[in-house]
Amino acid sequence: MAKELIRLVDCCMAFDDELVLDHINLYFNDSEFLTLLGPSGCGKTTTLRIIGGFTTPTSGEVLFDGVRMNDIPPHLRQVNTVFQRYALFPHLNVFENVAFGLRIPRTVEENGKKSKKKLPEKEIRQRVLEMLEIVSLKGFENRRISELSGGQQQRVAIARALVNRPKVLLLDEPLAALDLRLRKDMQSELKRIQQQLGITFIYVTHDQEEALAMSDTIVVMDQGKIQQIGTPEDIYNEPKNAFVADFIGESNILDGIMHQDYVVEFFNRKFKCLDKGFQPMEPVDVVIRPEDVDIVPVEKGQLRGTVTAVTFKGVHYDTIVDFKGFKWLIQTTDYHEVGKEIGIVLNPDDIHIMHKSQYSGMFGDYSSYSEEYDEINDPTYIEEEDGNLGGRGDEE
Amino acid sequence: MKGKNRFGRRLSMALVFLFLYAPIFVLMVFSFNDSSSRTVWQGFTFDWYKELFQDSIILNSLYTTLLVALLSSAIATVAGTFAAIGFYNMKRRWRTPLLTINNIPMTNADIVTGVSMCLFFVAAFGAWNAFAQQFNADHVAQLPTLAMGFGTLLIAHITFNIPYVILSVSPKLRQMDKNLVEAAQDLGCTWMQAFFKVVLPEIKPGVVNGMLIAFTMSVDDFVISYFTAGPATSTLAMTIYGMTKKRISPKINAVSTLLFVTVLLLLVVVNVREVRQERAKKHPARQQEKNPRGKKFLLAGAAAAVILLLILSNQSDQRVVNVCGWGENIEPSLIEEFEKETGIKVNYQTAESNEAMYSKVVMGGSGYDVVVPSDYMVSQMRQEGLLAKLNFDNIPNYELIDDTYKNLSFDPDNQYAVPYTWGTLGIIYNTTMVDEPITSWSALFDPKYAGQVLMINNPRDAIGVALLYLGYSVNTHDEGEIQEAYELLRQAKAEGVYQSFVMDEVYDKMEAGEAAIAVYYAGDFLSMYDNNPDLAYVVPEEGSNWFVDAMCVLEDAAHKEEAEAWINFICQTQSCLANMDYIWYASPNGKALEEYPAYYKELYGEEMAPDLYEVMAAPADVLARCEAYDALPPEVNAIYKNLWTELGIKDG
Structure with missing residues (x-):
C-alpha cells in the first residue's frame, strides 16, 4: 500500500455564510496522480488552495505526514503550485523564473543553530537546466516570458514549481487556456513527467476527459461535497449517483424499481442486471451508457422508439431516440435517419443501478440535449469563479 | 494631399x-x-x-523646497504604494468608495486643504502646548512645545502627495496577474520577499511615476505651504510670491533655469538607464546579477540624507528670530552678518502685501517676531493691540534715526515702530514720449495722453492721486471728496486715458517704452531707470504720498529680545547703506542718507547723479508737500472698496 502524504479531516470552508466546502475527508498518497473533478464552484480549487496554504479552512484539519498544517504559510510547505494562468514573473527571463525558488535563502537547522542558506550558483544552474530539459525547453533559458507561446509558458510554470523538488505538485486547471491539440499533448507530457519524477500530482479540472486520461484516482466533487472517489474505470463504470453518471461521460438515467437481486424494472419491463444488495421493490436510478445500447430492427427490440435527431461525430453518430416521451442518447456507428422506428437490446452488463439521491431526476434526459453537450465540450470554456474563492474576493 | x-x-x-x-x-x-x-x-x-549664490534667502528657500520635495515624495511613495496594495486587496464594495474618498483631496481646492491643515495644526498644537505647560510645571520631565515649521510643512506635503501615488500605483497593481504574489509565496517567499522580488518590479513604473508626480507637486505647491510652513520656513514658491510686492528679481529666472535643467538631466538619466536595461534584457547572458554597488550607493545616499536632516533639525537650542519682510527688500548678506555677529539665527520670510501679512498675523500662529508694515498698517495693528512696546534700551542705534522720521502719525510717541525705509509716490514718464516735462497729476486725467497712461492698480493710491489733484487730503473721510476723486478717475477711464491698471507689469512696459506715463514708487523708478535712461521721475507740485515702512515687534512674539537685537542691527549706518544700495529705497538713518553718495562712489567708482539721489531721498522741500497715509476707519475703507469695484477693476 502506498504511503499517505496529506490528509484533510472534516474540512469546511465558508465565505459569507455560504458553505463552499462541506465536511471534506480526503487523503493523498505518495506518487499518486489524483484529480479533483467537478463543475464550477464545486469546491475543488478551494480544496487545492487549502493544501497550498493560500487559505485556511473554517474548520477541520490539514495534516501533512500526520502533522497539523492549518496555519503554516505557503512558503514553509513542501508543496508547489502550477497556477491556472501560469503566474510567471514577467520581469524575469525563463531561466530566472525557474531559478526563482532556488534563489530564496532557506532557513536551515544545523547543530541546533538556525541559519539562512543560499544554494551555490553552480547547483542552481545545474538544477534549472536539468528541469528545463525535463519539460523540453532546453535552449530557451534566455527568452523573455512575453516571447513564449501558451504551451511553452505552461512548461516554464511546471519547471518553476518542480525545480524545488516538492513532495506534492498542485495543478490548478493548467491546461484550460490551451487549445485542444496542445491540451492532448500536454496531458501525456504531464503524465510522463509525473511518472519520471515519481511525485504526487494533485490536479484540478472540470474536464472529465482529461481526468479520465491522466489520473490514478479521481475525486468527483459537487456543491462542496465529495460525490465519489475511485479509479477512472470505477468512476465511469460504477457511478455512485446521477450526478457522477452524468458528469463523467454521457448517461441515460431512468427511474426504475429493483424487484430483487439482478432484476430491475423500467419502462414497465423487467431487465436482467448485475447489481444486487438493494431492498426489495426499492426505487432506483438506472444508468445506461449511450455506447452500450445496441440498435436492432423494431421487431427484435426489447424497447422500441423513434429517432428524433442525428449528429455525425466522426467515429460515431449521436442518435437521439424518443421512448414514450423520454429521450435517450445512443451512440452507434450505423446511420439511422430521423423519423425511423427502431428497437434496442440491453444486455445485463449494460445496465448499472444506483441508489436514489438528491440528484435523481436532474440528469440523464436528452430532451434539451444540444446545449448541455456543447457546454461540456467547449474547449474555450474556462472555469472562472472557482479561482476566486480564496482570499481575494473579486476580480477586476 | x-x-x-x-x-x-x-x-x-x-x-x-x-x-x-x-x-x-x-x-x-x-x-x-x-x-x-x-x-x-x-x-x-x-x-x-x-547673485543667486550670494542670496541666502533664495538659497535657503531653494534648499527647503528640495528637501521637502525629496522627503515628502519618498515618504509618500512608500506610504502610498502600501496603501494602494491595501486597496487592491480589499473587496470591491469597500474599495470603490474608499478610492473615491482618496481622490477627493486631489480635487479639493488647495486653499481649503491649506487653511484646514493650518487650523488643525494650530488647534492641535495649542491643545498640546497647554497640556505640556501644565505637565512641565508639575513634573521634572519636560515635554517639548510644538510650533509650525519644517515638520508641519513636510507632513502637509506628504499628505497631499499620497493620493497621487495611490492613483499612479493602483492601475499597475490591477494590471498585474493576481496570482503572482501567491506564486512567489508558493516558491518560498515570505510576503515581504514576494513584494520586493515580484510585486515591486511589476509596479515599478507606477511607483516611479507616482514619485515624480509627488516631487513635482511638492515643488509646485504654494498655497498649502503658505499656510503650513510656519514663520521659520519658506519654500521657493513662497519666496518668489513674496517678491511680487516689488519686482521679481531675475535671480528667479536663474534659479528656475537651474531647477529645470536639473530635472531635465534627472529625467534623461532615468530614461537612458531604462533603455540600457531594456537592451540588457534583450541581449541577456547573465545580466541578472544585480549591481550591488548601485544598491549600496542608494542606501548610503538615503542614510546621508537622514543624518543631514537630523543635524539640521538639531538646532533647537539656538536663539532665533523670525522676520517677515517683503521680497527683495533686504540686502541678503546682512542676515549672515547678523547671524555671525550675534549667533542668533534669522528665519526670513516674505509676504506679498501688507494685507497678506496682516491676515496671517491675525489668524494666529504666524510665529513672527519682527514684521515690517507700512505706515497705515502700523497704526491699524497698533490700534488692534497686535504690536508690542519696544524696549529701546536694546535698540541704542535708534538714536541714529533722523528726527524727521520720528513722532509720525502712525506711532506718535515712538513706542512701537522703528522706521526701516521710506519713499515717495510719483509720476514716472518717458521723456521721449511727452512734449514737456510733467509736473502735475493732471497728466493722469488728460485725454491728450489717451492710451499712454498706466494707472496704479490699488484703490488707496489711485483714488489718492485723484484726491491730491483736486487739492484734498489723502486721508480725507469726506465721502463727497472721495466720490469726486472717483468721478475723475471714472471719466478718464471712460475717455480711454488708461492703457491699463498695473502693479508689477509697470517695469516691463515702462522699460520697453510701451507707455509714456505711470504712477509708481520712487525706489522702483530707479531700477527702471537702470534699464531705460529716457525715464524720469517727478513728485507733482500738488504734493504726494510719502510712505514709511517700519519694523515692529509683535505682541505675541516669542523672541522679543532677539527681535530688538535685529532691529538694532538694521539701524546701524553700515546696514542702512548696504540696504539702500540693494533696494534703492531711502533709509531713515540720517548719517546713512548723507553718506550714501560717497558710499556709491567708493563702490562703483563713479559719482551718483544728484537728481537720482534726490529721487531716492527726497529733499525736505519735496517732503514738505507730501502726506503720509493714515489708517482709514472701516466705513471709509468700505467706500474705497465699493468705488473701486464700481470702477471695474478688481482689487488685487
Missing part, C-alpha cells in the same frame, strides 16, 4: 511644443540678460547666477 496632411500634423506638433517650451526658453534666455528687464535684451551675463 498626403504631403499636405503630414505638413499639417507636423505644424500642429511644432505649435504644441512651442507653447509648451517657449515660456521656459524665454525664462532661460532672460536669466542671462544683463539687465533686470524682462523684455529688453541688454547683453549676456552670468551676474544673476553669481
Whole structure:
C-alpha cells in the first residue's frame, strides 16, 4: 500500500455564510496522480488552495505526514503550485523564473543553530537546466516570458514549481487556456513527467476527459461535497449517483424499481442486471451508457422508439431516440435517419443501478440535449469563479 | 494631399511644443540678460547666477523646497504604494468608495486643504502646548512645545502627495496577474520577499511615476505651504510670491533655469538607464546579477540624507528670530552678518502685501517676531493691540534715526515702530514720449495722453492721486471728496486715458517704452531707470504720498529680545547703506542718507547723479508737500472698496 502524504479531516470552508466546502475527508498518497473533478464552484480549487496554504479552512484539519498544517504559510510547505494562468514573473527571463525558488535563502537547522542558506550558483544552474530539459525547453533559458507561446509558458510554470523538488505538485486547471491539440499533448507530457519524477500530482479540472486520461484516482466533487472517489474505470463504470453518471461521460438515467437481486424494472419491463444488495421493490436510478445500447430492427427490440435527431461525430453518430416521451442518447456507428422506428437490446452488463439521491431526476434526459453537450465540450470554456474563492474576493 | 496632411500634423506638433517650451526658453534666455528687464535684451551675463549664490534667502528657500520635495515624495511613495496594495486587496464594495474618498483631496481646492491643515495644526498644537505647560510645571520631565515649521510643512506635503501615488500605483497593481504574489509565496517567499522580488518590479513604473508626480507637486505647491510652513520656513514658491510686492528679481529666472535643467538631466538619466536595461534584457547572458554597488550607493545616499536632516533639525537650542519682510527688500548678506555677529539665527520670510501679512498675523500662529508694515498698517495693528512696546534700551542705534522720521502719525510717541525705509509716490514718464516735462497729476486725467497712461492698480493710491489733484487730503473721510476723486478717475477711464491698471507689469512696459506715463514708487523708478535712461521721475507740485515702512515687534512674539537685537542691527549706518544700495529705497538713518553718495562712489567708482539721489531721498522741500497715509476707519475703507469695484477693476 502506498504511503499517505496529506490528509484533510472534516474540512469546511465558508465565505459569507455560504458553505463552499462541506465536511471534506480526503487523503493523498505518495506518487499518486489524483484529480479533483467537478463543475464550477464545486469546491475543488478551494480544496487545492487549502493544501497550498493560500487559505485556511473554517474548520477541520490539514495534516501533512500526520502533522497539523492549518496555519503554516505557503512558503514553509513542501508543496508547489502550477497556477491556472501560469503566474510567471514577467520581469524575469525563463531561466530566472525557474531559478526563482532556488534563489530564496532557506532557513536551515544545523547543530541546533538556525541559519539562512543560499544554494551555490553552480547547483542552481545545474538544477534549472536539468528541469528545463525535463519539460523540453532546453535552449530557451534566455527568452523573455512575453516571447513564449501558451504551451511553452505552461512548461516554464511546471519547471518553476518542480525545480524545488516538492513532495506534492498542485495543478490548478493548467491546461484550460490551451487549445485542444496542445491540451492532448500536454496531458501525456504531464503524465510522463509525473511518472519520471515519481511525485504526487494533485490536479484540478472540470474536464472529465482529461481526468479520465491522466489520473490514478479521481475525486468527483459537487456543491462542496465529495460525490465519489475511485479509479477512472470505477468512476465511469460504477457511478455512485446521477450526478457522477452524468458528469463523467454521457448517461441515460431512468427511474426504475429493483424487484430483487439482478432484476430491475423500467419502462414497465423487467431487465436482467448485475447489481444486487438493494431492498426489495426499492426505487432506483438506472444508468445506461449511450455506447452500450445496441440498435436492432423494431421487431427484435426489447424497447422500441423513434429517432428524433442525428449528429455525425466522426467515429460515431449521436442518435437521439424518443421512448414514450423520454429521450435517450445512443451512440452507434450505423446511420439511422430521423423519423425511423427502431428497437434496442440491453444486455445485463449494460445496465448499472444506483441508489436514489438528491440528484435523481436532474440528469440523464436528452430532451434539451444540444446545449448541455456543447457546454461540456467547449474547449474555450474556462472555469472562472472557482479561482476566486480564496482570499481575494473579486476580480477586476 | 498626403504631403499636405503630414505638413499639417507636423505644424500642429511644432505649435504644441512651442507653447509648451517657449515660456521656459524665454525664462532661460532672460536669466542671462544683463539687465533686470524682462523684455529688453541688454547683453549676456552670468551676474544673476553669481547673485543667486550670494542670496541666502533664495538659497535657503531653494534648499527647503528640495528637501521637502525629496522627503515628502519618498515618504509618500512608500506610504502610498502600501496603501494602494491595501486597496487592491480589499473587496470591491469597500474599495470603490474608499478610492473615491482618496481622490477627493486631489480635487479639493488647495486653499481649503491649506487653511484646514493650518487650523488643525494650530488647534492641535495649542491643545498640546497647554497640556505640556501644565505637565512641565508639575513634573521634572519636560515635554517639548510644538510650533509650525519644517515638520508641519513636510507632513502637509506628504499628505497631499499620497493620493497621487495611490492613483499612479493602483492601475499597475490591477494590471498585474493576481496570482503572482501567491506564486512567489508558493516558491518560498515570505510576503515581504514576494513584494520586493515580484510585486515591486511589476509596479515599478507606477511607483516611479507616482514619485515624480509627488516631487513635482511638492515643488509646485504654494498655497498649502503658505499656510503650513510656519514663520521659520519658506519654500521657493513662497519666496518668489513674496517678491511680487516689488519686482521679481531675475535671480528667479536663474534659479528656475537651474531647477529645470536639473530635472531635465534627472529625467534623461532615468530614461537612458531604462533603455540600457531594456537592451540588457534583450541581449541577456547573465545580466541578472544585480549591481550591488548601485544598491549600496542608494542606501548610503538615503542614510546621508537622514543624518543631514537630523543635524539640521538639531538646532533647537539656538536663539532665533523670525522676520517677515517683503521680497527683495533686504540686502541678503546682512542676515549672515547678523547671524555671525550675534549667533542668533534669522528665519526670513516674505509676504506679498501688507494685507497678506496682516491676515496671517491675525489668524494666529504666524510665529513672527519682527514684521515690517507700512505706515497705515502700523497704526491699524497698533490700534488692534497686535504690536508690542519696544524696549529701546536694546535698540541704542535708534538714536541714529533722523528726527524727521520720528513722532509720525502712525506711532506718535515712538513706542512701537522703528522706521526701516521710506519713499515717495510719483509720476514716472518717458521723456521721449511727452512734449514737456510733467509736473502735475493732471497728466493722469488728460485725454491728450489717451492710451499712454498706466494707472496704479490699488484703490488707496489711485483714488489718492485723484484726491491730491483736486487739492484734498489723502486721508480725507469726506465721502463727497472721495466720490469726486472717483468721478475723475471714472471719466478718464471712460475717455480711454488708461492703457491699463498695473502693479508689477509697470517695469516691463515702462522699460520697453510701451507707455509714456505711470504712477509708481520712487525706489522702483530707479531700477527702471537702470534699464531705460529716457525715464524720469517727478513728485507733482500738488504734493504726494510719502510712505514709511517700519519694523515692529509683535505682541505675541516669542523672541522679543532677539527681535530688538535685529532691529538694532538694521539701524546701524553700515546696514542702512548696504540696504539702500540693494533696494534703492531711502533709509531713515540720517548719517546713512548723507553718506550714501560717497558710499556709491567708493563702490562703483563713479559719482551718483544728484537728481537720482534726490529721487531716492527726497529733499525736505519735496517732503514738505507730501502726506503720509493714515489708517482709514472701516466705513471709509468700505467706500474705497465699493468705488473701486464700481470702477471695474478688481482689487488685487
